[in-house]
Amino acid sequence: MERKIAVVGGGPAGMTAAIRAAEAGAFVTLYEGNDRVGKKILSTGNGRCNFSNERMGTQYYHGSGKALTEHILERFGTAWTIAFFEKLGMRIRSREGYLYPASDQASTVLDLLRYELDRRHVTVHTGKRIAEIRPQNGKFFLPSEKTAYDAVILACGGCAAPETGSDGNGFVLAEKLGHRIVSPVPALCALRCQEKYYKQVAGVRCDAEVTLFAEGRKTASERGELQLTDYGLSGIPVFQISRHAAKALQEKKTVTARISFLPDFDEDACKTFFRKRLAAGQEDEMSVFLTGIVNKKINSLLLKLVGIRETEQAGTVDAVAFERLWHLYCGLETKIVDTNGFDRAQVCAGGVDGSEVTERLMSKKLPGLYFAGEILDVDGICGGYNLQWAFASGAAAGEAAAIDR
Numbered sequence: 001m002e003r004k005i006a007v008v009g010g011g012p013a014g015m016t017a018a019i020r021a022a023e024a025g026a027f028v029t030l031y032e033g034n035d036r037v038g039k040k041i042l043s044t045g046n047g048r049c050n051f052s053n054e055r056m057g058t059q060y061y062h063g064s065g066k067a068l069t070e071h072i073l074e075r076f077g078t079a080w081t082i083a084f085f086e087k088l089g090m091r092i093r094s095r096e097g098y099l100y101p102a103s104d105q106a107s108t109v110l111d112l113l114r115y116e117l118d119r120r121h122v123t124v125h126t127g128k129r130i131a132e133i134r135p136q137n138g139k140f141f142l143p144s145e146k147t148a149y150d151a152v153i154l155a156c157g158g159c160a161a162p163e164t165g166s167d168g169n170g171f172v173l174a175e176k177l178g179h180r181i182v183s184p185v186p187a188l189c190a191l192r193c194q195e196k197y198y199k200q201v202a203g204v205r206c207d208a209e210v211t212l213f214a215e216g217r218k219t220a221s222e223r224g225e226l227q228l229t230d231y232g233l234s235g236i237p238v239f240q241i242s243r244h245a246a247k248a249l250q251e252k253k254t255v256t257a258r259i260s261f262l263p264d265f266d267e268d269a270c271k272t273f274f275r276k277r278l279a280a281g282q283e284d285e286m287s288v289f290l291t292g293i294v295n296k297k298i299n300s301l302l303l304k305l306v307g308i309r310e311t312e313q314a315g316t317v318d319a320v321a322f323e324r325l326w327h328l329y330c331g332l333e334t335k336i337v338d339t340n341g342f343d344r345a346q347v348c349a350g351g352v353d354g355s356e357v358t359e360r361l362m363s364k365k366l367p368g369l370y371f372a373g374e375i376l377d378v379d380g381i382c383g384g385y386n387l388q389w390a391f392a393s394g395a396a397a398g399e400a401a402a403i404d405r
């Protein structure tokens with residue numbers, strides 16, 4: 001007899017789980033709380049959906065479920081995802097390894113998943129938010145549903161971007177079913193800083209290296225296009241390190257970042273650069289002397305921080321102040337006081353404890369219960385890794401739920 005499977009959550013993980021389970025011969029019903037499935041997909045990759053990456057591996061993932069990614073990605077890695085979407089009809093475009101639908105429309109990914117759900121005869125109930133799952137005698141029952149399900153796949157997402165439907169209620173469901181939740185924090189988000197000077201440099205984008213420290217210990221470092229905002233730091237390198245900042249702040253640690261505006265230079269190279277420049281530009285006013293090094297607003301800010309006037313002649317600047325100035329180019333220290341919150345985070349770090357889940361993504365506490373996607377304590381870096389995890393874990397959970405006895 002075909003197995004009856006309920007999938008709770010119609011995001012990329014839930015939809016892929018439903019498709020794979022139906023493909024493997026199960027009778028599948030998908031429940032989605034929103035009035036439509038896959039709402040979040042539409043906002044991914046700035047509307048273009050960076051759905052995977054040619055560079056794949058466990059090193060791009062964090063969380064207590066990191067070990068699971070190795071097993072899952074072995075079978076459902078980038079090649080599998082490409083083949084899956086190509087089979088559904090999608091042409092794919094790679095931008096330096098970052099994969100997008102060739103249409104450059106996130107809606108393509110969502111449409112193809114929806115069509116496939118139809119083709120596989122998955123029953124989709126939208127506007128149906130599941131508030132309870134009742135296990136009984138090896139079966140699962142959902143409120144006001146007559147069907148006794150053989151397996152349930154929880155794919156409710158985490159709590160990032162709650163307006164798309166994933167507001168953390170999946171964690172409550174998982175907790176009620178006996179699972180430990182690793183306390184969630186926002187990740188892939190901007191960082192808020194203590195200093196007031198950010199308003200002066202808001203809007204600046206520049207190549208920089210950002211190094212994060214928790215209680216003075218280096219925890220992460222990334223280089224890329226830094227975006228300065230009126231409240232602090234944003235841009236891809238900041239997104240990449242944000243989960244470490246969020247975790248440290250959650251543990252009440254003091255978190256600081258050091259920004260190098262000259263990421264090609266170490267301290268010695270920086271010193272030599274400024275010495276040579278000074279030898280040639282003694283007569284220049286400081287604003288002229290610094291022109292061309294980095295963005296003008298950064299030059300002005302750093303001058304102000306060391307107390308050098310823009311009109312002062314370079315040759316007359318006090319040696320100690322001058323040294324402090326070039327040190328700031330190599331490493332401006334800033335205090336991180338908060339992250340940008342779940343509303344403006346792309347993912348959630350934390351979730352169902354990975355050690356309580358088998359390599360087939362089944363609960364070790366309650367056989368027949370499976371997990372897929374961001375509800376698990378697995379978070380990837382920017383670059384298509386989170387959607388890849390959603391598709392991969394969805395396929396793995398769907399297949400296992402359909403086959404396992």
Ligand SMILES: Cc1cc2nc3c(=O)[nH]c(=O)nc-3n(C[C@H](O)[C@H](O)[C@H](O)COP(=O)(O)OP(=O)(O)OC[C@H]3O[C@@H](n4cnc5c(N)ncnc54)[C@H](O)[C@@H]3O)c2cc1C
Pocket residue numbers: 008009010011012013014031032033034037038039040041043044045046049050051052128129130131155156157158160161164165166167169170345346347372373374375383384385386387388390
């Ligand atoms: C702005 C933004 C941009 C992003 N860009 C990218 C990108 O380019 N590349 C990338 O890899 N990742 C990106 N991400 C991350 C990626 O979208 C998520 O990691 C991914 O969507 C997680 O998939 P999921 O299916 O696990 O959860 P979700 O996509 O959150 O879906 C969960 C679904 O479950 C439903 N649900 C929740 N609770 C219930 C319930 N009790 N009953 C029924 N239904 C329920 C929700 O309504 C939702 O539809 C981005 C995220 C955001 C917010």
